[in-house]
Amino acid sequence: MENEHSSALSTITLFLIISLLNPLASPAPQSSLSKESSLSVEEASEVLVSPDGSFTCGFYRVGTNAYTLSIWFSNSAAKTISWTANRDHPVNGLGSRVTLQKDGALVLTDVDGTVVWTTNTSSTQANQAQLLNTGNLVIKDPQGNILWQSFDLPTDTLLPTQPITKTKKLVSSMAGGSVSSGYYSFFFDNDNVMKLIYDGPDVSSIYWPNPDYSIWINGRYNYNSSRFAVLDENGTFQSSDRLSFSACDMGEGIKRRLTLDYDGNLRLYSLNALTGLWSVTWDAIQNFCDVHGLCGRNGICVSNTQKPMCACPFAYEMNELSDWTKGCKPKFNISCGDSQQLRFVELKKTDFWGFDLNYTPSVALGGCLELCEKDCSCVAVGYKTGSGDCFTKSALFNGRNNPDFPGSLYLKLPMDVETSDFYVLQVHEPICHATRTAVATSKYEGFISGGTKWGYFYWFLLAFGLIEILFILFGWWFVSKRDKKQPTSIEEGYKLIARQFKRFTYAELKKATGNFKDKLDRGGSRAVYRGVLEDERVVAVEKLDDVIQAEDFWAEVSVIAKIYHMNLVRIYGFCSQRSHKFLVSEYAENELLMGSRASNWKAEGEKEEEIEPELELLGLVRMLKGKLGGSDGSWIDDFVDARLNGLFDHRKATVMVEMAISCLEEDRTNRPTMDSVAQILMSLDDEPTYHGQHSSQ
Incomplete structure (x- = not known):
């Protein structure tokens, strides 16, 4: 029966666990959106999934209450974005939705109904928006013609088969983890050559291909008018300006992306289908410091490290501690005039690209510095040792510190600025762990936190799980309670003895008694076995066969548990394990527990006051049972008050003692009822009294 209960409980538990792990059946993903249908920002399940499952289109959380x-x-570990419609205008996490309207336009609206983004397909026959296996979101008419596609509006990523033309460009994100537009672009310039450009708040400059070299030396070709480039599915990129490169793991079946990263480098990535992680299989720039704008105005990029690091020149400090793109600012002021004394500080192996006021070849260092000292607009001098090339600078942008550079930069400073002959650049990471957080711009942005739509879902799962757990616990209690239920009287006895003695396990007693093989003959109704505990104590193990005997035994134990005496065997403990009920007591040889007491009743009279009343009662009962069988009734005199001087009816006294002893019989069926006791007492009252006579008379 126990096995059946266990099996049933296991089945119920397994079913509930499975249902808990999958509380809601997920609907089949859809790849298209029909006319007048929409996706809601509040429903995480409302997304479009390409037929092969490679891409997902929907609302993506990019910041606090910003989507x-x-x-x-779909299969990348970080859910890497390939395209964004509203990268610079995130919407609210409540009430925002994208709808394929009746007029054919795909419209993104904020919580207040403001149109944040829309396609140019209004007043067309568009009836479906679909996400293709290529990652291209398209809008089609009933004939299947593509009226609009996301491939025509790339953000920072180019996917295989997605072309880039003279009207398209990739724009980097502002920082890692951000989707907002940054300062770097990959595009076709007016000379028909693909280039990388830094277009910052202060300056704009092309940095790839190398601006110091001609188009031909850079291996490009500008005599073309198509301005077309594409990355194929094998991992090869080809452009009309003869730019061509391939992934180091080129071949079919690999998900790839060409991304202009926030640090200004163009990289080709391949996805590991097993881990969901990306690996770089090609990059445009190997020297980090060849990227312009990393360290901002007056900042210096240090290239002898594993990653780009920024530093401020001597006597300069960061404009904004959290963002190196803001550059450095001088801690001094220089005024134009002959009255201010100037000095120059050398920064070895350092150069700043561009912004040259003058170029003077083959000049001594002193003459070069003098040119800058006389020019109020000059802030520094670039000087190449050996060739004597002198470059006076009007501004300091795109600084680089390179051990291979054959020259130095000389900063122009006021004479009162303390200088040192030895200055070490204090380098830092370009972004300095800057936190660029997107925030919804809607006036309703306070309605909901960014994670609320998930919060409702998680709270539902938590409540559902708690209900399931309570149901499991209730089922376990219902199945097992019958096995554990015991008569109330016995429970009370167990509680009493548990407070006084050790609780043994059935296995311990089985081992101690040698599997209950040494049975003792104690003359009682219960089986008693001899045993030896682990501490070598010899014990008697008494088995309780039924409830009635157990109830009688607890009555005696309740007395024994309160007293300790040299003539009373000790109770060491008990066992209560399912149907196994035992008492463990001190082992005594076959001798009457109170025999010595009975034989020396008078001799040890001086110790009577030391004996507990409970112990007296137990010993007295056992002794009187032996006296009752004797032929001489003179023993009764020892138990009647001596002050009566023998003037009592011996027969009546003997009957009352016999009645008292019978009330203490171990077997309750041998005890007289209260009616019998009353009748006996009344009959004695009716008999004549014989004072001073024995019952035998």
């Missing part, structure tokens, strides 16, 4: 309509790689 974008994006397409991402």
Whole structure:
């Protein structure tokens, strides 16, 4: 029966666990959106999934209560975004939705109904928006013609088969983890050559291909008018300006992306289908410091490290401690005039690209410095040792410190600025762990936190799980309670003895008694076995066979538990394990527990006051049972008050003692009822009294 209960409980538990792990059946993903249908920002399940499952389109959380309509790689560990509709205008986490309207336009609206982004397909026959296996979101008419596609509006990523033309460009994000537009672009310039440009708040400059070299030396070709480039599915990129490169793991079946990262480098990535992680299989720039704008105005990029690091020149400090793109600012002021004394500080192996006021070849260092000293607009001098090339600078942008550079930069400073002959650049990471957080711009942004739509879902799962757990516990209690239920009287006895003695296990007693093989003959109704505990104590193990005997035994134990005496065997403990009920007591040889007491009743009279009343009662009962069988009734005189001087009816006294002893019989069926006791006492009262006579008379 126990096995059946256990099996049933296991089945119920397994079913509930499975249902808990999958509380809601997920609907089949859809790849298209029909006319007048929409996706809601509040429903995480409302997304479009490409037929092969590679791409997902929906609302993507980019900041505090800020979401974008994006397409991402479904199988990438970080859900990498490949396209975003509203990268610079995130919407609210409540009430925002994207709808394929009746007029054919795909419209993204904020919580207040403001149109944040829309396609140019209004007043067309568009009836479906679909996400293709290529990661291209398209809008089609009933004939299947593509009226609009996300491939025509790339953000920072180019996917295989997605072309880039003279009207398209990739724009980096502002920082890692951000989707907002940054300062770097990959595009076709007016000379028909693909380039990387830094277009910052202060300056704009092309940095790839190398601006110091001609188009031909850079291996490009500008005599073309198509301005077309594409990355194929094998991992090869080809452009009309003869730019061509391939992934180091080129071949079919690999998900790839060409991304202009926030640090200004163009990289080709391949996705590991097993881990969901990306690996770089090609990059445009190997020297980090060849990227312009990393360290901002007056900042210096240090290239002898594993990653780009920024530093401020001597006597300069950061404009904004959290963002190196803001550059450095001088801690001094220089005024134009002959009255201010100037000096120059050398920064070895350092150069700043561009912003040259003058170029003077083959000049001595002193003459070069004098040119800058006389020019109020000059802030520094670049000087190449050996060739004597002198470059006076009007501004300091795109600084680089390179051990291979054959020259130095000389900063122009006021004479009162304390200088040192030895200055070490204090380098830092370009972004300095800057936190660029997107925040919804809607006036309703306070309605909901960014994670609320998930919060409702998680709270539902938590409540559902708690209900299931309570149900499991209730089932376990219901199945097992019958096995554990015991008569109330016995429970009370166990509680009493548990407070006084040790609780043994059935296995311990089985081992101690040698599997209950040494049975003792104690003359009682219960089986008693001899045993030896682990501490070598010899014990008697008494088995309780039924409830009635157990109830009688607890009555005696309740007395024994309160007293300790040299003539009373000790109770060491008990066992209560399912149907196994035992008492463990001190082992005594076959001798009457109170025999010595009975034989020396008078001789040890001086110790009577030391004996507990409970112990007296137990010993007295055992002794009187032996006296009752004797032929001489003179023993009764020892138990009647001596002050009566023998003037009592011996027969009546003997009957009352016999009645008292019978009330203490171990077997309750041998005890007289109260009616019998009353009748006996009344009959004695009716008999004549014989004072001073024995019952035998």
